Amino acid sequence: MNGVRDLVRDIFIEAGMPEESIVYEPFLPGFYRARKRWDMAVAYKDVLVAALEFKSQVGSVGKNINNRLEEVLGSGADTWAAQTRNSAFGEIDPWLGYVFVLREDEETEALNRSVNALFPTDQMFAGLSYCQRYQKMVQRLMDDNIYQGAWFITTKIDASNRVSYDEPLDVATGRAFRAAVRNRVDFVRSLLD
Numbered sequence: 149m150n151g152v153r154d155l156v157r158d159i160f161i162e163a164g165m166p167e168e169s170i171v172y173e174p175f176l177p178g179f180y181r182a183r184k185r186w187d188m189a190v191a192y193k194d195v196l197v198a199a200l201e202f203k204s205q206v207g208s209v210g211k212n213i214n215n216r217l218e219e220v221l222g223s224g225a226d227t228w229a230a231q232t233r234n235s236a237f238g239e240i241d242p243w244l245g246y247v248f249v250l251r252e253d254e255e256t257e258a259l260n261r262s263v264n265a266l267f268p269t270d271q272m273f274a275g276l277s278y279c280q281r282y283q284k285m286v287q288r289l290m291d292d293n294i295y296q297g298a299w300f301i302t303t304k305i306d307a308s309n310r311v312s313y314d315e316p317l318d319v320a321t322g323r324a325f326r327a328a329v330r331n332r333v334d335f336v337r338s339l340l341d
Contacts, residue, residue: 163333177236179229196237200245224294245297297328
């Protein structure tokens with residue numbers, strides 16, 4: 149993930165953030181917990197420009213998909229609660245980004261996963277593969293403004309051990325993510341410069 153993280157760093161620098169504004173593995177304040185270590189943050193003139201999480205999933209998707217959702221949802225909800233309840237980040241609301249890389253395999257692509265529960269579930273999930281469920285998760289995190297930018301990447305390894313990638317979610321491609329970063333940086337700089 150370091151290569152992807154470095155690419156995201158470069159996107160922020162190209163958008164106008166000084167290199168020294170990029171901080172790796174910072175602790176940021178929470179509301180339900182005292183603090184949380186994010187994978188990367190961008191801070192400019194004492195303002196949190198962005199906080200980002202980078203996650204990947206290789207194998208054991210069925211055992212880990214709920215853990216990934218709980219992590220990303222918990223981090224986002226905690227950060228927003230810190231802002232709305234305590235103004236932890238000042239007058240400028242935070243911008244949260246999520247970068248997720250999923251290795252596709254038979255497990256991630258199999259359809260018709262059960263969504264049975266004690267009470268009726270959202271039928272949007274019926275028949276979806278794990279890859280499609282991850283896409284719905286990312287889409288909803290953005291639709292509900294818990295995360296303001298996302299990049300969802302899938303990778304495959306062919307019989308010759310060549311790796312290819314895809315960006316199956318239109319609102320979470322590298323291009324969309326780059327545009328969201330540029331908009332955020334432009335907004336913050338218009339207020340501070």
